[in-house]
Amino acid sequence: MSTYSHELQVAQLAVQRAIILTKRVFHEKAKGTVSKSDASPVTIGDFGAQALIIAALKHNFPQDEIVGEEDADDLRSNAALRDQIWDLVKDTSLADSKAEQTLGGPIKSVEAMLDTIDLGNSSGGAKGRIWALDPIDGTKGFLRGGQYAVCLALIVDGEVTVGVLGCPNLPVSDTAKIDASIGADQNDDEGKGVLFSAVLGCGATSRPLSTGGLTPSQPISMAPISDITQATFCESVEAGHSAHDDQAAIAQKLGITKQSVRMDSQAKYASIARGAGDLYLRLPVSETYQEKIWDHAAGVVIVGEAGGVVTDAWGKKLDFSLGRTLSSNKGVVAAPKSIYPQIAKVVVEVLSSK
Incomplete structure (x- = not known):
């Protein structure tokens, strides 16, 4: 293999x-x-x-x-x-x-x-x-x-x-x-x-x-999406881990009307990798918080091998080479390759308008 x-x-x-x-x-x-x-x-x-x-x-x-x-x-x-x-x-x-x-x-x-x-x-x-x-x-x-x-x-x-x-x-x-x-x-x-x-x-x-x-x-593999407005997006349960308001604004700009799916853990990565959901947003809640590598490493390679793209909120590849944290990255965006560019563009628009 x-x-x-x-x-x-x-x-x-x-x-x-x-x-x-x-x-x-x-x-x-x-x-x-x-x-x-x-x-x-x-x-x-x-x-x-x-x-x-x-x-x-x-x-x-x-x-x-x-x-x-x-x-x-x-x-x-x-x-x-x-x-x-x-x-x-x-x-x-x-x-x-x-x-x-x-x-x-x-x-x-x-x-x-x-x-x-x-x-x-x-x-x-x-x-x-x-x-x-x-x-x-x-x-x-x-x-x-x-x-x-x-x-x-x-x-x-x-x-x-x-x-x-x-x-x-x-x-x-x-x-x-x-x-x-x-x-x-x-x-x-x-x-x-x-x-x-x-x-x-x-x-x-x-x-x-x-x-x-x-x-x-x-x-x-990730689910094919022909209509982004029908996408299901996942986010963290805890508001301290992910900016719910920003994520709601992004969903609105994309025309997504389904209620977000909030769940704990990298089960979110697993769910979108198998096509049970479509995208995962974890947007930064503070300038100083650094994501831990153990919270993302396994999910990133599984989503990537299932046909997805995972970056930070600004489109940068997650860098696991800098120690115990993703110190050069802010937030996470995970989506199928086909719609990732559209998602990423809206994420930057929302974050830049703050």
């Missing part, structure tokens, strides 16, 4: 194993929430998923660096939370023994778990192989029963090369269109749970999530 077939397989299996853990936590009433210094919520699912994925990556690619969202500082001073996470991590494995062997088997001890979580401390950069990991993207959606995703991408010399998104609460069917209801009151019942993947230059796929080996995949 490609020179990155092993990386893709490991990433898919690692994300799938981590989702077994996140689904267990999703069904718990008390998710072990703590507050980080930036006031965003963290759950035992974040820490546990990060430990499992980094362990798999380091077993297979020991020299690779990892940019992970979490660190273990809080756990080292909170024994109750640490033990709760350890109970989950040590009991989580894939039902397929061959797949589990590929990932390196279980983490050996509590201390090993904490040290593994801290291996996500790379500063990123333009050289070498760097994995970008968001163990639960859309933590607030996860906490309130909306959409969330487990996100993993390989960046090689600053270029996103492999991307995997696990979306437990999205419908398996690629033909299921999304609407405003998809962002809340969701579940991971039968018929839900999708693993999206892409390798640069090799196309994008989806497959049902499993608790064992990988299920068969099928190619995905």
Whole structure:
């Protein structure tokens, strides 16, 4: 398939194993929430998923660096939370023994778990192989029963090369269109749970999530749009993440009358890549905010390989070579190639008029 077939397989299996853990936590009433210094919520699912994925990556690619969202500082001073996470991590494995062997088997001890979580401390950069990991993207959606995703991408010399998104609460069917209801009151019942993947230059796929080996995949592509006024656009739930007023003005200028679809996480990228939605706008809310690379890397390569274009709000390619943030970019615009120029023109018009 490609020179990155092993990386893709490991990433898919690692994300799938981590989702077994996140689904267990999703069904718990008390998710072990703590507050980080930036006031965003963290759950035992974040820490546990990060430990499992980094362990798999380091077993297979020991020299690779990892940019992970979490660190273990809080756990080292909170024994109750640490033990709760350890109970989950040590009991989580894939039902397929061959797949589990590929990932390196279980983490050996509590201390090993904490040290593994801290291996996500790379500063990123333009050289070498760097994995970008968001163990639960859309933590607030996860906490309130909306959409969330487990996100993993390989960046090689600053270029996103492999991307995997696990979306437990999205419908398996690629033909299921999304609407405003998809962002809340969701579940991971039968018929839900999708693993999206892409390798640069090799196309994008989806497959049902499993608790064992990988299920068969099928190619995905963005939906053809002949009438932009009928497009469905996705945006973040949180007003602090994306400028809802600017996005509404853009939709109005484009003649889009459908209600926007607000959902958490890179499930938005996945949804437009498979044609369930059409475009994704995440416009800047402040001059100083910098997007994190783990919030976009996997989604960018999956949308690109599904026939889309992803840039910042001013039409610049997203630059993943500058560290842990997209420091040279502001906002995100993702759309099919056929209508991207029209979308981008209106975005600049609206932002320039402010």
